[in-house]
Amino acid sequence: xxxxxxxxxxxxxxxxxxxxxxxxxxxxxxxxxxxxxxxxxxxxxxxxxxxxxxxxxxxxxxxxxxxxxxxxxxxxxxxxxxxxxxxxxxxxxxxxxxxxxxxxxxxxxxxxxxxxxxxxxxxxxxxxx
Amino acid sequence: xxxxxxxxxxxxxxxxxxxxxxxxxxxxxxxxxxxxxxxxxxxxxxxxxxxxxxxxxxxxxxxxxxxxxxxxxxxxxxxxxxxxxxxxxxxxxxxxxxxxxxxxxxxxxxxxxxxxxxxxxxxxxxxxxxxxxxxxxxxxxxxxxxxxxxxxxxxxxxxxxxxxxxxxxxxxxxxxxxxxxxxxxxxxxxxxxxxxxxxxxxxxxxxxxxxxxxxxxxxxxxxxxxxxxxxxxxxxxxxxxxxxxxxxxxxxxxxxxxxxxxxxxxxxxxxxxxxxxxxxxxxxxxxxxxxxxxxxxxxxxxxxxxxxxxxxxxxxxxxxxxxxxxxxxxxxxxxxxxxxxxxxxxxxxxxxxxxxxxxxxxxxxxxxxxxxxxxxxxxxxxxxxxxxxxxxxxxxxxxxxxxxxxxxxxxxxxxxxxxxxxxxxxxxxxxxxxxxxxxxxxxxxxxxxxxxxxxxxxxxxxxxxxxxxxxxxxxxxxxxxxxx
Numbered sequence: 001x002x003x004x005x006x007x008x009x010x011x012x013x014x015x016x017x018x019x020x021x022x023x024x025x026x027x028x029x030x031x032x033x034x035x036x037x038x039x040x041x042x043x044x045x046x047x048x049x050x051x052x053x054x055x056x057x058x059x060x061x062x063x064x065x066x067x068x069x070x071x072x073x074x075x076x077x078x079x080x081x082x083x084x085x086x087x088x089x090x091x092x093x094x095x096x097x098x099x100x101x102x103x104x105x106x107x108x109x110x111x112x113x114x115x116x117x118x119x120x121x122x123x124x125x126x127x128x129x
Numbered sequence: 130x131x132x133x134x135x136x137x138x139x140x141x142x143x144x145x146x147x148x149x150x151x152x153x154x155x156x157x158x159x160x161x162x163x164x165x166x167x168x169x170x171x172x173x174x175x176x177x178x179x180x181x182x183x184x185x186x187x188x189x190x191x192x193x194x195x196x197x198x199x200x201x202x203x204x205x206x207x208x209x210x211x212x213x214x215x216x217x218x219x220x221x222x223x224x225x226x227x228x229x230x231x232x233x234x235x236x237x238x239x240x241x242x243x244x245x246x247x248x249x250x251x252x253x254x255x256x257x258x259x260x261x262x263x264x265x266x267x268x269x270x271x272x273x274x275x276x277x278x279x280x281x282x283x284x285x286x287x288x289x290x291x292x293x294x295x296x297x298x299x300x301x302x303x304x305x306x307x308x309x310x311x312x313x314x315x316x317x318x319x320x321x322x323x324x325x326x327x328x329x330x331x332x333x334x335x336x337x338x339x340x341x342x343x344x345x346x347x348x349x350x351x352x353x354x355x356x357x358x359x360x361x362x363x364x365x366x367x368x369x370x371x372x373x374x375x376x377x378x379x380x381x382x383x384x385x386x387x388x389x390x391x392x393x394x395x396x397x398x399x400x401x402x403x404x405x406x407x408x409x410x411x412x413x414x415x416x417x418x419x420x421x422x423x424x425x426x427x428x429x430x431x432x433x434x435x436x437x438x439x440x441x442x443x444x445x446x447x448x449x450x451x452x453x454x455x456x457x458x459x460x461x462x463x464x465x466x467x468x469x470x471x472x473x474x475x476x477x478x479x480x481x482x483x484x485x486x487x488x489x490x491x492x493x494x495x496x497x498x499x500x501x502x503x504x505x506x507x508x509x510x511x512x513x514x515x516x517x518x519x520x521x522x523x524x525x526x527x528x529x530x531x532x533x534x535x536x537x538x539x540x541x542x543x544x545x546x547x548x549x550x551x552x553x554x555x556x557x558x559x560x561x562x563x564x565x566x567x568x569x570x571x572x573x574x575x576x577x578x579x580x581x582x583x584x585x586x587x588x589x590x591x592x593x594x595x596x597x598x599x600x601x602x603x604x605x606x607x608x609x610x611x612x613x
Contacts, residue, residue, distance in 0.1 A: 011488070027487040027544035036490070036542050037551060037580050066480050068511050073312075094472070094481035094515040095295070096363070097316070 060103045063126040065119045069093030074115055076126065080108045088126045091119070100125065130448055131155055131206040131230065135178070135199045136170065138210030139189060141502035141518055142426070143170035146208045149440035158202045160195065162188035164510035169502055176202050183512040189213045192220050196227050206230040206447060208440075212514065215423040216243045216290075232447040234401050234422050241397035242420040244289045246327050248393070252417040255396050257389045260408060260416040262329030270307055273328060277306060280330040286310060288317030289325035294364030296320060299331055334568035335408040337361065338373050338415065340383075340390040341431045343442060344400045345452040352387035353431050353439075354461050356404075359567035360556070362479065367549070367572070368556070369427035370466040371434050374527065374565025379413055386415050393417065401446050402428075402439055408569075426469070426519065429498055433465035433523040464530040467521035468538070472509045474547035475577045483511035487545030492537035496523045496530075509546055517548065527565065531557050552577050 004016040011026040025033040031040050069091040076088045087099040088108070106128040113125050135158040136146045143159060147170060150157040159174030164183035171177045178198035180188035188194070190213055199207055207224055209215035215233065222236035233239075242248045246266055252259050261280045266289050267273045277284045277300070286309055288296025296317030298309040310326065318324040336359045344350035357373035358366040376383055390405035397420075404425050406418040428439045437454075446452060473479045489505040501518035503509065509517065520537055524530035535557045538550050555577060556562055 025488050025490065025542050025544060029487065029545060031544050033488070033490075033542045033544055036539050038542075038544065038547075066474075066477060067482065069481075093511050094483060094513060095320070096481055096515070098478065098480055 061109075061128050062124040063088060063100065063103065063128065065091060065100070065121055065123045065125055067091075067093055067121050069098075069119060071113050071115055071117045071119060071125070072097055074111060074113075075099070076102075076108050076111065078108050078110055082106060082108060082128075089113070091125075102126075102128070104128070131204075131444070133158060133176075133202065133204040134206045134208055134232070134444075135160065135195070135202065135204040136174070136208050136210065137189070137195050138208075138213055138215075139165050139168060139170060139502070139513065140516060141500050142210040142212075142424070143168075144173055144502050145500050146210060146440055147173045149438065149444065153441060153444060155444070158198065158204050160189070160198055162512075164508075164512055167507070169504055169507070178202060183510060185213065185513065192217075192223050195220075196223060196229065199229050200227070204229065206232055206444075208232040208443070209423065211421075211423050211426055216421070218243055230447050232401070232443050234397075234399050234403060238397045238399045239422045242393075242399070242403075242422050244325070245287060245291070245419045246289050246325070248420050249327075249417070251396050252393050255392045257393050257417045258415060260329045260332065260418065263327045266325040266327050267310070270310065273306060273310055274303060276328050277303065280328070283331040285329045285331045286313040286326050287329060288313065288321055288323070289327055290321035290323040291317055294361075296326060297364045332408055332410055332416070334570060335410050336373070336375065336567060337366075337406065337569050338375065338386065338409050339404050339406040339421075339425075340386050341425075341428070341439075342390055342394050342399070342403045342405060343439075343446070343452060343454070344394060344403070345446050346400050346449050347451055348395075349452050350391045350394055350399065351452065351454060351456045351459065352390055353435050353437065353459055355383050355386060356425075356427055356430055357567065358427060359569050360562070360572060361569050362572045364569075366427060366469065367471075368466065368468050368553070369430050370464065370527070370530070371430040372461060372464065374567070375409065375413065377565075382409075382413060382415070389415070389417065393420065402443050426516070427467055429500060429519060429521040430465040430467050433498065433521060434461045434463060435459060436462070463523055463525045464527040465521060465523045466527075466530045466534050467519050468534060468553045469516055469549075470518045470520060470541075470543070471549050472515040472517055472546045473549055475549050475552040476579060477547070479549070480547075481511070481515045482547035483509045483515070484546045485509075486517075486543060488542060489544075490540065490542035492520065492540035494537070494540075496533050497537045498522065517543070528563065531563065551580055 006014050013024040015022040072090040072092045074089045082102045084105045086102050089100050091098050109129040110127045133156040136143045147157050157174045158176045159170040160178050160180050161171050162180050162183045180194045214220040218236045218239040221231040224231040249259050283301050286298045296313045298313045300306050300309045313326050314324045338355050338357050341353040355373050356369050356371045358369040360368040402424050404421040407415045409415045472482045474482050485508045498521045503517045522533040524533045538554050
């Protein structure tokens with residue numbers, strides 16, 4: 001069960017394990033492809049794992065942009081009560097509109113962007129109480 | 130033939146047209162915005178012209194800049210590709226006024242067909258079947274409510290000048306009509322500079338089947354058969370194939386639809402390549418939807434089954450050549466299927482995913498055709514459509530073609546940005562897809578699932594062991610791999 005690994009060219013590996021052949025492509029980010037299927041390398045800290053699951057969503061206060069884009073329309077106002085999965089705003093990027101949904105039920109504490117604003121990835125758009 | 134041709138587009142379609150120009154030994158001019166200085170199109174063209182800042186409204190949609198570039202480089206023809214200004218009658222007219230050949234139909238034909246409402250009226254006038262709905266653009270909410278209740282919900286709102294799902298909304302009931310009209314109209318305004326929308330009855334589980342047309346300047350029109358594009362997400366096609374699985378059930382359907390498409394095109398004095406889109410219901414009744422007065426994204430599947438090159442033919446026809454083919458000359462062989470590789474994240478509601486492609490492995494082998502606009506190291510801009518490449522395959526029959534496409538996808542690696550390769554691998558394994566049992570809302574209920582995890586952590590551990598430079602993980606942590 002000792003794998004036979006050779007580097008084919010920088011960042012590309014052939015792995016023979018239990019008689020099976022695998023190819024691994026690395027990238028500079030935390031993503032690799034294993035037999036052309038992509039995987040993200042995640043470091044699992046037991047303390048974080050304990051916090052994951054249903055409890056994690058209820059802890060989210062800041063709703064962030066998953067990617068850069070432009071705010072097309074606001075769907076919620078401060079003080080609104082929202083359900084989990086309810087649309088908060090519509091973000092447009094690459095000519096597509098995407099509804100940003102609330103990760104949990106709650107009350108909107110603040111909407112941190114205006115319609116027409118350009119936002120960057122990870123920027124806080126809406127804060128829940 | 131033309132002295133020099135400017136390609137007024139970007140991405141994979143610019144590359145597709147530039148390749149045809151090189152094959153015809155016609156000098157080419159690519160255009161680019163700030164975001165596209167390093168594009169594949171610029172690299173493959175003989176000459177390149179700068180248009181302006183990245184937003185398309187300041188670059189690829191600027192008629193004045195495109196014509197100035199054509200003049201400066203001595204181009205006597207412009208190929209518009211698809212999207213952007215390809216279906217803009219003003220652009221076609223401005224080219225004609227400048228003495229530059231627009232490689233497509235005349236401005237008059239685009240006007241007659243480019244607006245869906247106009248095309249619909251034309252279709253009605255020649256007796257072609259259309260989906261029940263409005264014959265003109267909607268002007269106010271009261272009118273919309275009246276019409277919607279007459280034809281019955283659900284209804285579809287569509288942009289009169291549109292395509293590609295922009296400015297399109299399905300409305301289930303009257304209470305959501307007003308908001309949907311407003312959204313569709315503003316999206317239409319942004320995408321096509323025209324806020325005109327119209328209403329249509331939404332058919333239940335229809336198929337999308339379209340007919341490829343070719344016409345010369347001398348009134349001769351033929352069809353190249355159908356493409357089935359029923360697999361759509363947000364009204365955007367993701368997989369296209371030819372022939373339609375319906376053709377096996379009803380060999381006359383192709384020719385009946387082809388005849389209807391030709392009648393509509395003839396009434397508009399149509400020349401060059403074009404596509405008549407139809408919906409087909411469960412009883413195989415077909416309804417004309419709209420005419421796309423340009424080359425389609427999915428044209429490769431038609432090329433693969435007919436052995437014709439549509440871009441070469443577009444060049445000949447625009448230059449005034451007589452179409453050298455009669456309808457009976459067209460033969461369809463085998464099966465072709467194409468998927469659109471997008472920079473988007475299937476695990477995150479298909480959010481667009483711009484950024485740098487760090488690693489790119491491309492498929493090859495028997496029957497594989499790749500039309501790509503990207504390369505390893507390319508930064509996919511957030512300003513444009515997320516289409517990276519089209520992967521098309523040909524095989525003697527449909528199931529072999531599907532297996533071949535799956536095989537080609539299994540050789541394809543894109544790292545650095547998210548993409549829909551694995552989504553396609555799942556979709557192509559779906560029993561309904563294999564059976565050819567398709568409809569335009571199929572993907573609304575298709576559930577994408579993350580792939581199963583790799584065999585234990587052995588591989589990950591092996592990889593980490595091979596890279597001594599990588600810092601060892603603290604004992605309290607372990608590494609794992611996830612796909613979401």
